Amino acid sequence: MDQKIVYDFDTVVSRTGTHSEKYEARERLFGTAEVEPFWVADMDLPTPGFLVDKLCERLDHPMFGYTGQYDAVFDAIGWWMESQHGAMVERAWISLSPSVVTSISVAVQTMTQPGDSVVLLSPVYGPFYSFTQINDRKIADCPLRVEQGRFEMDWPTLEGLLIRPDVTLLLLSNPHNPGGRVWSAAELARLARLCAANGVTLFSDEIHCDIVYPPHRHTSMLTIDEGRGSCIVAHSIGKTFNASGLQASFTIIPDQALRKRFRAGLERTHASDVNLLGKVALAAALSPAGADYKRQLVAYLRENTLQVCGKLKTLDDVDVMVPEATYLVWCDFRKCGPWGEVLQRLIHEAGVALSGGTFFGPAGEGWFRINCAHPRSLLLPAVDRIVAEFNSHGND
């Protein structure tokens, strides 16, 4: 009988010497390396051993030449999307891609014309902005509203934007980064209906969809009938398995004409494949063993985010969004003073490097995002330092 694996997320594993961007970019981004990094969305928790073993097994063979599209990768993606997200996916709908951001850029290039506008529900993951603008398209910003501590879509504004002839693409973070919002099936159906009625392609970036906290459940755009003809869904093993450095991502597009357009763009950029180790990792991760790892990981992260929110909620001047998904906590520090001063206090007094809100667009001004995917023995003392620094009752 198989021994049940219990994953250890508590042991601190040093990333020194591993070229981790999260650590190595501290000096450049925060002006000091003497700061604990809770910024970029990768985890300081280990990739599961069974996945590492598969990579090592492949590395035992000394040749790393060109690789074909092997079936196991497509079978694994199909199995994962059906078993974890209730989405039936035909193999022909799947395209590989080095990263979700690559797919975003290709979607902008293929689904819009220069000068067109792309709808973003802000604040949202920074490359949604940069890859729209790099491709000479305009942003049609539709700020999310904060209602009772969670993000809501602004339907009247959205309807007004989607009807415009220059608006041809909407980029959705589903679930939402940085707000940790799980969009409901009803919201997604309404959005899909609006996009379809106005000839707007809906790009549903579902990279965070595996890290969802009960009772919330992820709804893939693939399961929304209204989205079938106009959606591109993107996913990756980057977040769930802490494998962003392996660059293993994929898109799923049910509509044949849309898929043809998108794929032609991927191929023009020579970006329609995943590297050898990425394929090994995809085939290994998206499996029953991967689902078991994910289940344990989500339980650990849920407790982390709850404890972090509990601590920050003791602060009068900081408002937090309790995430329904993602290991990220979005915090409003606007009452604590000017943004630059708050940043300096976080870095130099609390000793933490957080993601600054403006990375997520102008709507993020004054906000910070905390990455909670760390062993608790490091994460919780860091949050205690933030609390001590911003406690308006003060010790002085």
Ligand SMILES: Cc1ncc(COP(=O)(O)O)c(C=O)c1O
């Ligand atoms: C919403 C979202 N999309 C995409 C990415 C990046 O994905 P990739 O590394 O596959 O480009 C991130 C990373 O934080 C993200 O939060």
